[in-house]
Amino acid sequence: MRVLEKAPAKINLSLDVLHKRKDGFHEVKMIMTTIDLADRVELIDLPIDEIRIVSHNRFVPDDQRNLAYQAAKLLKKRYGIKRGVSISITKTIPVAAGLAGGSSDAAATLRGLNRLWNLGLSFEQLAELGSEIGSDVAFCVYGGTALATGRGELIEHINPPPHCWVVLAKPTIGVSTADVYRNLNLNAINHPNVDGMVNAIQNGDYAQICHYMGNVLESVTLRMYPEVANIKEQMKRFGADAVLMSGSGPTVFGLVQYESRLPRVYNGLRGFCDQVFAVRMLGERNSLD
Template identity: 75%
Template structure:
């Protein structure tokens, strides 16, 4: 039996870091939303007990480092599953980009194997399992738009932002999330106004969303990777309504309300950045799961 599952990317409309926790993680508050750029996961039962990762992308690990592998292994161990599975990952989301591609693959694997292995788990139960794999996996299990707190595993559902285009541009570099957090000095950052972002989303106020968006990790990444700053400056110059780095980077996204600006921004960025995408925001959680 085979099953196809969609694994969309996310962007951070707001990302705040409050403190370093005793367990070594950071306490965060993030407003995240999924976008219509997605990996596609094909799950196939195996006669052997092996977990197999198949991908044509050489940057995708095919062993226990892969979060989708960890998701399958966690379900097998927790529910005494005796069967193996082949996980084919058609990678469309850039790797190490700040878009939660690996986390979304893991979340899609949890949802898909829940169906394939007839485990009968709820999304809440799957999200709790996802928190054991990675900080963004819980959000990716649900999809849609949400406030994430704690390490990222405490999820409060939000309505979708106003519909618009999302331009993504990723330079040909990778960024270590752990290293960015290590360099973050919480005494020198400007914290984004998370309550105002939530209120702007509830009121469907696109201009206010653009005004109050922020990412405390951005200053660290911009100082260490001038390519990211260059993309951000160019995207602003071409006329995006909001320009912000997603996650720890290096991907920069721009929100664009009007179709008339879209092509100009897209073409301008393609002049000096190979990985440029124009996609839509994904709306309600139910839409994301279909």
């Protein structure tokens, strides 16, 4: 049998870090939402008890380091499953980009294997398993739009933001999330108003959403990689309504309300970056279909 799952990327419309925890992780408060840029994860039964990763992307590990592999292994162990699976990942989401591509592949693997192996697990159970793999996996199990707290695994669903376009530009560098958190100076943070962003989204107020966009991790990544700041500047110059780095970066996204303004932003950025995308904000939980 064969099961196909869509694995969409996320952006962080607002990202605050509150403090460093005793377990070494940081306590966060952030708004995550899915966008229409997705990997495809295909799961096929194998006649032998083995997990196989097929991905024709040189940046994606094809062994136990792959987060999709870890998802399958965790499910097998937790539920004593003695079946094999081939996990074929078609990458569209840039790797190590702040867009949770690997986490979304892991989440898609959890959802897909739940179907393939008839496990009957709820999304809540899958999200709990996912949080053992990585902080962003729980959100990716559900998709949609959420306020995420804890180390990012505590999910509170909120309304989708109003429809708009998202232009993404990723410079050729890849960023290590662990490095960015390690280099964050907690005493010099300009905290974004995450509650203001929640209200703006619940009210469907596009101008206020643009106003409240903020990400404390920008301070670290922009210092490490000045080209990210340059891309932000260019995106503003080409007419995006609001511009922010996603997650730990280095991808920069810009919101554009009117489709007529999109070509100028998209084409302008293509001159600076080889990976540029113009996609829709999805934001609704049924966007995984």
